[in-house]
Amino acid sequence: MTEPSVSLEALRQRIDALDNDILRLISERAACAQQVAEIKAEHEPGGVFYRPEREAQVLRRVMELNRGPLDSEEMARLFREIMSACLALERPVKVAYLGPEGTFTQQASLKHFGESAISLPMAAIDEVFREVEAGAVNYGVVPVENSTEGVINHTLDSFMDSSLRICGEVVLRIHHHLLVGETTRRDKVSRIYSHPQSFAQCRKWLDAHFPHAERVPVSSNAEAARLVKTEWHSAAIAGDMAAKLYGLAKLAEKIEDRPDNSTRFLIIGNQDVPISGEDKTSLVVAMRNQPGALHDLLEPFHRHHIDMTRLETRPSRSGVWNYVFFIDFKGHREEPQVAAMLEEVKLRAAEVKVLGSYPVGVL
Known part of the structure; x- marks a missing residue:
């Protein structure tokens, strides 16, 4: 030897x-x-x-x-x-996510909870909220913002009337592929299915490579993949999970316009999360309609050295031309410095609702 x-x-x-x-x-x-x-x-x-x-x-x-x-x-x-x-x-975790099967939201759910969790697809974001509120599942996973296309307003609006708290976050790198069935040839593709957000994230690539193909928006990328499975001369923009689920081939890989294209997802549940040591807090604030209102809102963050990571506005449901602010910042609501800042904001605002303090996404 x-x-x-x-x-x-x-x-x-x-x-x-x-x-x-x-x-x-x-x-x-x-x-x-x-x-x-x-x-x-x-x-x-x-x-x-x-x-x-x-x-x-x-x-x-x-x-x-x-x-x-x-x-x-x-x-x-x-x-x-x-x-x-x-x-x-101990006890299997039940998780509702924005479906159907094969979506990036399911991928985010698996990334956060692992393969042993019981994952249930829902047809809409508000259905995910309802399932968690009713206690049918322990947690929900919903998209909240994309690095290319910005916030998902439906998710923000769902927090307006919900008592649920944010328990975590997942950031997922989004890679889009052009998928086809086994009988489709590249030069014969005349129709492309995808979610409107994915079309927006791949606009330049599509304009350069398939400028004359019809772009058909559907409810999800997984639905696009399902349709292509049974059609000739059509393609779908979707990710790896959908390609594997429906047995589709990749005509082109990673066709997103920006290589750093990412989507952030929120984990929603019924309980508050204790301090983990590296946390983030989200809240929604309604300010009185008066001059300097935004300055009054932001000033305590600056004075207490709180790092704000996101500020979004949405129309208020309480009156025409009134707005509410969705804010993310680093820190946990139970930390003394953050608690002091929140007390000041509550004195200046018409209404403050803490959506949750939760660990910064690890994976």
Whole structure:
């Protein structure tokens, strides 16, 4: 036997031994999760099993301790799936998302909760809110803004009348592909299906490569992929999940106009989330209709050194030409500096509604 063969066989034996250790340790972790479930069931009947702040802390710690060769995000994704499977032993998490199957929102749901969560597609954003409010599911996942096309107003408007809180966020890199069925040729594509947002995010590419193809807007990219599955001479703009789900081929990959194209999704639920150590807070503020109102709103943020990350306006439902402000900023509402700032804003505003404090997205 040659020296390389001996070395290779030794490495394989080492890998087998490591696999045995990994298997044993994962099983021990799962057993601990079961014990946690028993303690919670005894001392906190009907209590919360999924803890967003705890998961965020664990994933951050994994990424900080990781020394490679796997990159930190890949390592965190592995631990996410381990935690998802262990949590399912305690109590499976039910999650509603903006469907149908194969959408980017489903991808965001899987990225945040892992494959062991029970995911249920909903036809509209307000249906996701209703399912969570009714207690039919534990959490919902909805899109809130895209780096190219801006905010999703339907999501912001849904918070106006809802008592739900934001429990987390997911930022997903969005890669669009031009998908076709197995019988479609590139030179025969005369119709392209997609969601209006995706058409907007791929406008320049489409103008350059398919300027004469009819662009047909549909309710979701997954629906576009489903239609193309049964049609000739048509294509769909959709992502990897839809391509795999409907068995479509990629005629062109990553056709989005901006390579940094990303969408932010919110996790909505019924409970407040404790401090995780790296948090964000969202609120909606209605100001009195008077000169200097916006300055009065922003001044406490500046004085208390609070980093505002987003400011959006939406028409108020209480009167013509009145507006409300949706604000995101760094920090948790229970932190003294943030609490002091919020008290000042409440004195200046007509109404303040804290939508939630939650961990900054880790993955």
